[in-house]
Amino acid sequence: MKKPIAAIGVATTVAALAFGAAVGVARAQRGAAPPRAAAAPQTPSAYAGPRTPDRKPDLNGIWQALGTAHWNLEAHSASEGIPAGFSVVEGGAIPYQPWALAKRTENLKNRLDDDPLRRCFMPGVPRATYLPFPFEITQTPNHIGIAYEFAHATRTIFLDATPHLEDLDFWMGDARGKWDGDTLVVETVSLGDKTWFDQAGNFHSDALKVIERFTPIDATHINYEATIDDAKVFTRPWKISMIVYRRLEKNLELLDYECAEHVYEKLFKRRSGKS
């Protein structure tokens, strides 16, 4: 069984030795796996927007998805405080195995307590992309960094054949990318089993693999697709797609949603009320 890194990710001052040991294990194994071979033939592109010095589409900047996928990936009517929305799932419904559909229904019922985001945990992939918070892409030839405003989650996508780390899970996964023509293809594994896809309780197991395709349409729009592959939960791989929009406000920058801080504010307030 994989050990979720969160289990050893206790407070910095206290867990120095434990953490160091665990990471040491991960690093000792680095290099054991061969780099993944580049796959998929290049697809033709109509992209005519700006490019980086290495001739890739320039994705640098702040982006955000619109829509209701963060509430529910599937089609849904409005309920109190929640707008109605179309499905972003290809074919409309998520192909759950029967037991998993029952669990999703249970999750939906208990979502106000059980949604990991209500506990300020990192949102995982692909959920981070379509939260109602912006994210910032920093693009270099070998690494693409994505910084998310929600809970200051980050991802570093390695494009330089760095092998996946073995035997550790990460809330934001372990991401490796490559360019397929003008499409950035990112394969993310080791996502653990603790994150959800949305507030409606759509979920996955630790067998999840996500393949994202960032295809720029022009300078300000990306066609974002994510293929969800998890044989423990679904009857087949399935795909979501949506448009991600470049935020064009002058001098825009990511701000804070320091989720944990608000938890403590609430905790301290309640404690002072008691004492």
Next chain:
Amino acid sequence: MRSSIGIAAPVLAALLLPAVGAAQDGRAAPPGGRGAAPANYPPYTRPASAYVPPRTADGQPDISGLYVAIPLPRGIETPLVPMAGRGPNRANSEFSYSLNERPKLPEGAIVRPAGVDPPDGKIPLTPEALARRKEIIANQEKVEYLDGRVLCLAPGIPRSTVPAPVVGYQIFQKPGYVVIFYEQNHLYRTIPLDGRAALDPNIRKAMGVSRGRWEGNVLVVEVTNFTNNLNNNWVIGAVSATPGVPAESLTTGHGIPHSDQYRVTERYTPIDANTIHYEARIEDPKVFTQPWTVAFYAFARAPKNYVPVEYACFEGNEKNLLLMTNTDITGVRVNVP
């Protein structure tokens, strides 16, 4: 249970420096009289660097890449009142590395506490701030006073550059920006270089709002607009405070909150292709009697094949907090004993 902090107890506590004469006098000297450096530390001067980094495509000095923290050789501060039987500073021996080899100070570097100005190495707290610090240090078993880094709050600046158990940094550069990802608690900063104005003072960020510029090959960053909601947002602090050490005898920088006036000026000086020296000038007229400065060799180019990993601090912290504070904290379902 504060005893869990004991994991990080110094194993080199016996390492004694020669007595530092000025430190023995505590706060006796008036602020105006704190000119003289302790006998064994020469006055701080910025490191001269003849190194010229390569240039990025948009002409910035190129300091991008993966780095790891260089351990602080002598903690952060010279204590106001040294504890009997202990040197005023000690090696930062509680520091744990997952790497086979800890990065070393560059050749010729002076082994000294990070607090270099004022020259006596003490943090120039106002009397009110010192009283506040004593209160914080004396109440560490209460979650309201606990180190924000133990709570997995973003530690701000310059604290995010003080070596932590998770040691990696990734510096990106893109046209008009330097971006720093900290492996510690998956923190990040985007530093615009275009001279834009600071943000509205109503907007606060845990890592502050950064505005950068290149002065030759030195990256200078002004950081303002820090979050000031909680007493747990401290200015600085090394890996751990040794239990039982009174505030006057600390060398670790723990327990200093800041006000809404807090601002920091950072200088990142590339010394060679593998080393960046870091300086932070700290100002807060409501907390300090004068600006003060920490400076140290902070970043060493990471070993080949170093891979930063996610440090899910808050996600893994619930049981830890329960042990330390007897407080069940489960997000929205906060149960107060």
